[in-house]
Amino acid sequence: MNALHIKPGSSAHSAYDLRSNLDERQERHTIAVLVDNEAGVLARVIGLFSARGYNIDSLTVAEVDHRSHLSRITVVTTGTPEVIDQIKAQLSRMVCVHDVHDLTVEAPHVERELALVKVAGKGQDRVEAMRLSEVFRARVVDTTLESFVFEVSGTSEKIDAFIELMRPLGLVNIARTGIVAITRGPGKLEKRQD
Amino acid sequence: MAETLTGAEIVIRALRDQGVDTVFGYPGGAVLPIYDEIFKQNDIRHILVRHEQGAAHAAEGYARSTGRPGVVLVTSGPGATNAVTGLTDALMDSIPIVVLTGQVPTFMIGNDAFQEADTVGITRPCTKHNWLVKDTDQLGDIIHKAFHVATSGRPGPVLIDIPKDVQFATGTYHGPRPSDFWSYNPRRKGDPERIAQAVALIEAAERPVFYTGGGVINSGPEASRLLRELVEATGFPITSTLMGLGAYPASGRHWLGMLGMHGTYEANMAMHGCDVMICVGARFDDRITGRLDAFSPGSRKIHIDIDPSSINKVVRVDVPILGDVAEVLREMIALWRERGGRTRADAVAAWWQQIEAWKAVDCLRYKPSDRIIKPQYAIQRLEALTRGMDRYVCTEVGQHQMWAAQFMGFEEPNRWMTSGGLGTMGYGVPASIGVQIAHPDALVINVAGEASFLMTMQEMGTAVQYRLPVKQFILNNERLGMVRQWQELLHGERYAHSWSEALPDFVKLAEAFGCKGIRCDNPADLDDAIAEMLAHPGPVIFDCVVEKHENCFPMIPSGKAHNEMLLGEASTQGAIDAGGAVLV
Ligand SMILES: Cc1ncc(C[n+]2csc(CCOP(=O)(O)OP(=O)(O)O)c2C)c(N)n1
């Protein structure tokens, strides 16, 4: 109990949070952000999320257009509809940001993630790991007599499921990329006009 | 067209090509090549401040009083870190300043070199954008882009970190580019459909109010002119935030005074009771709204702002219009006139009657005294004796700042420089210097508290060196007055560390700096003392000894709504509860 007898859930926990009720209408959105590929750009985007208390569930970044020095950041975030709107507005006003697209609302899209999963073991476990990897269409990208490195891609749920199955079979390490996403169909994302 | 120059030459050339006439700075090892170039020319005047924070605030004062970006030049490491408060201040108040910092040579970055700091890392969250220049060929374009970014869209501070080897090396320089050369170009025109919706709301409004802010000033003089035109034509009442004072004249018929935590009763009640709120270049800051769930509950809200993240951030509005204030107001006025320029005149007249009743409460009244100088009285006299002059007013932060906002009247934009968003004590002295540099013949006053003044008073050395006749008008209550007020109202009168035990003799201090000191502690002498200050051709430190325990009213306590204002001492008992005490 705090000295000021503040009701749990009330806005008064933080001097800066004046929202009267903590909102439980959390939504998950996948946002694609086209940015200048310049030094510090990732720090800017991450700094925005941490400074304003937004969630990052997943974040990936890589250059997608070498000639015009553009990188694409795919960020998956959760928040109330108001917070999601704020995140998009905050991103779109940044000097290094060319374009912001909320794939979750703008267009049907596909989301994929890639994982490298190392499993070590002998005998029956090894055979079982190999068999399951085929079910998941994982590829073996490295092998020794007592280990495999599998490359598996798909939805995050599929990768979670694969990892859970590997756990008892000698799971050693996992490396995941985080989610990348793109719209379906032939269309190109047009520059957004707010 | 392209020329080959050294990095240091490029800096000076680019500044000149941007029309810069003044740089506020402080030298050090990592900027010596640039200082060498400054030495060799006469187009750009360098003002040597006494602390880099002062350089940044002076640049802010310059920018706010001219509408042109202020420029700062400081060295690496401590020079850069000292400028951080000024950068943050400029970011919060959307003031365009361009800060150039020296950096250790590129090949030493990351080695903990002498006076190395991760300047772009430290300043990333407190600039609109920043750059570390690693190649002299890019320096010129980055400087031009920096000016573009600082001044377009929502203005703000930018920083360019220039390693010393980049200053020495040669590279190609290209002059300024047209603004569409840059990818960053925020939209300026408002959506016509939304503007039409806004006009419809204006036509139907029965209890309208204009709520305006610093965005009007930032948009430029044309925005203030259009705002005045619309207010006069509709006859609607208008209030403004601390940042927006002067956009509409204080002598105007429709003026309600400032709103917010220490705003007038009539302004806050009008906000609470309006049916249509027209927010122009303001951002629903917590000093303005009070308790959010009780904020203007019955109104439809129009919000004009150039920053998409300001819209629907804290208050959901009915008609958001993204765009530049002047552009949107022009379209709005044109459409409204085209449709007949209608308002619900009868209803608005009834609304004005209600407002007159609120005005009759006379919320700024205070108990006068002929024995001690009441701080409100001091400001009233200062106002009366300087009204109509070519006058610029800066402030520090605290009670004196609020009294200045309440009791001084601003007739024009760009005449009022105060730290709003960050609330930076120490802002006013250097800001007044920046203003005076830009307006050498004008009267520049800094309404100060004695505690705030001590934070950046070394800049009086700058004022004396450059013969800047700034008037430092200190309301000396020997207290951190605003802190003391909160402790009285919220913390059971436990005055923990809210007074100074060893204040300097401000008259002797003035003399030590080589300027004039005046002390006044008697209301009967005040007018003469102020006249003496105004008549003196050089800088003055005026020690106005005032009542120590005066509180600033009206006040919306934290966590309360606009219609729950405290009007004076009698209304304070038990007015603030624990939930409010936790808020700042
Ligand atoms: C740099 C900084 N530190 C602390 C504060 C918190 N603060 C706000 S007002 C105030 C007291 C200001 O005292 P003074 O300048 O004498 O003004 P007064 O309120 O007495 O008029 C303080 C400490 C601040 N705003 N800025």
Ligand SMILES: [Mg+2]
């Ligand atoms: Mg004081």
